[in-house]
Amino acid sequence: MKTPLSVMRQFALRQNLLSVKALPVFGIALFPSLMAFAFRVFKDAGLHSRFDFYGEYLAPIFLYLVLPFFCMTAILPLMHSLYDKGAIGYLVTRPTPRWVILLGLYQGALLAMIPALLLAVITPLLLLSIGDTSGALGGDSASTGAWFQRAIGLFGVLFMGSAAYSAVCLFLGAWSKKAAIWGFGLLIGWGATIGSVPGLLQPTSPHRYLFGLLREWCGIKEAWTGFFAPDLDPPGVVLSIVVLISATALFLWMAWRASRSRDIL
Amino acid sequence: MTSSPAIRCVGLSRWYGEVQGLAGLDISIDSGVIGLLGPNGSGKSTLMRMLTGQIRPSRGFVELFGVRMGPDSHDTFRRVGYSPGEDVHFENERGIDFLKLLAGLQGEGGPAAIKRAEEALQKVSMSEYAGKKMSAMSKGMRQRIKVAQALLFEPELLLLDEPLNGMDPVSRRSLIDLVRNHATIGGTVLLASHVLHEVESVTNRVILLHHGRLLAEGRLGEIRELIGRKPRRVRLIGTSLRSIAGDVLSKELATGVSFEDTGALLIETRQLNELLLHLSDIGTKGGIQQFDVEDENLEAIFNLLVGDFSE
């Protein structure tokens, strides 16, 4: 049976997956593949194995660049298109609570991100793993199981991160006209940067917990980029999941509050 | 027990920074068609948005069917259909999908939603364009889609913000009929417009807004009568205008005369009908090439009502 929630979900899916707006998200999804391709062409059999490249090179790139921009390009234009010219007025003047509208938009946008996330994770996996005989530092090459475990883990981490940061973007879209600038500040500044620099603020950032999951689910302990500072007390899986789900819930609630207090002009 | 009015505004005010959108509006509407008239920027759309809980009042409150409107008063929209003044910005959606989406938000899905959408499209003669994307529709078509979505669930109260904008004459006619029919079956319609004759073609009950204030409320005839007591201006172009000026002054048909830089004669009068009869008698033989009664448009009526005649 169709409920208002499922109707909104389908609307967001349609908007984000079946329109030209899907192209930037898929463009961003192909960025790791480009890097994987360059690695195969230029650096194969070098100091790092392909398996290490997938984990210690690409995984941080996923978290620092792909994830924040995925969420920003998926959610902010959707919210902007509704709020910018008052189109949201058509939706909020129906006998449906505003939280249902927002939750439907959020769920639809998150679902629409899944194909792009799969593309981002699987294409580099295929590019790097097919014909992988080089092995790590000249040793045995990683097993197919290890490759897939890493890929599935990475997808899980990215999905958890998308859930949290999409909620942040949903809040920003409902709250501010300059959501892109706030999004940049929050996702890149607070998320990616503060979450990877040891200090008092680090535990407040979802990125720290995403790195925790990355360690546990993908076995990635180091990162080539240098940003990924070893955490002396890395959060475990349970704590990470609890914090990320709580952050998601908190920002969804804040989005609802913002939608109640923002005038539709 | 007395039933609550369809619309009730009490001391409704809204500021946008230092600009006043609405100032202490008190109105109560029970049923029938009411025209909300006002020039651009008079506060019509602000009022419409406040009625639908999209904008919070700075002061005062709004009630629809006795329910105070705000961000959580969504249940009231089972009885209300709202057509905003802004264009439909769901460019990627087809007409039918847009209506299905909104029907779905009203709790109706699947074939029932499609049926609703098709019926609404039929009411605005848009059935053949149901599958057309919004981005490919003309402004008039989009206007009709806007009205269709307001009619989806045959609401008791219709709030229509500038619904006739951009519509062709045939569509206008059918929308006017639709609005009238809605009122005859006991519904209430608040129709906002800045065009006097548009409103006049639908109803003679109006609310006049000007600079966010309630200027007048009642029947158009009463308002016209009120205007009738104020001096009016007639502008004449032709030859022998000086003798005509002397003539109307001597016959006490004018309270004052003046000449514009272009040479046109401006006659100020409190006996408009008598003056017009007299000017008709003079006619082209007397040298009148053209005459216009000024202040017939809406802006001028507002000027008259606020005593701004001297301008």
Place this chain on the structure above:
Amino acid sequence: MAFRASSYSRYTGVKSKRPAWVPVMFSTWGRGWKSKWVRRITTMSLLLAIALTLLLYALNVAIPDWRTIAQSLGEMGVAGDRSFQITNATYLGLLNLYIHPFLLPLSLLFGYDLIAGDLRTNALEAYFARPLTPWGYLFGRTAAYAGFLLAVTLAPMLWIWLFDVSTGPDGHFHDVARVPFGMTAAMTLVALTMSLLIQAITAITRSGLWTNLVLLVVFFFSGGMGTILTEVTDNPEMGAIAFWNDIYVVSAGFMGVDHEISTRLPSFGLALTVLLAICGGSLLVLTRALHKRTLVG
């Protein structure tokens, strides 16, 4: 035969000699200046310049020999291998202090809706119905935006330099004489590139929000890509993909300190070529976008 109202008469009064692009430039400034954050960032830039000036003044007055002392300390190895001299490289560092915190935020706040707004609202038709050519329009917008960037970044740096050489010891001017020319050349190119790039993006996206998102993606992904490709290929020239690298290398080159910067960065020639290519590509996009509009109506 031309159709004309009977009351029409040709205007024979005094006509303004001001070029048509000048009002476009002023209106662009007015539009940008309305943003609260643009005003705040500009103020921050000026405050930074005042703070640095005050620091120089305090040092020169309180410890007139501070440059000599600092140099000696550096030579003695007290401060590692640093010699504490104010050189062209110091100014390059200071310039980066201005570029990084101000260039991107100002682009996001000031430039995001330069042409998008006009395209969206069909204002271009109104512009081109006046005696304003597409090139004039483009010039007005570019001059306004590039001029604003220069005012916020270059002008404070020139002020600091002027203060430094006027209060410094006799030989100091000779040490840093190239700085103002280098800085002006570098920042003019950077501001022009930014201005044209952002206008090209806004002409394509026709949306302020998408312009900002694309600009952020260009900046950050080019940075990531440049770094990874440099590592993967062992070729520093790959770093030219990163926009920031190009800005830094070109600034260093114009200020004569390119030999002091990292060997993991692209060469001056390539970085300059990339910036010029961005300018050329952006101009091409803009010309096409504006040309299409002039054919409308």
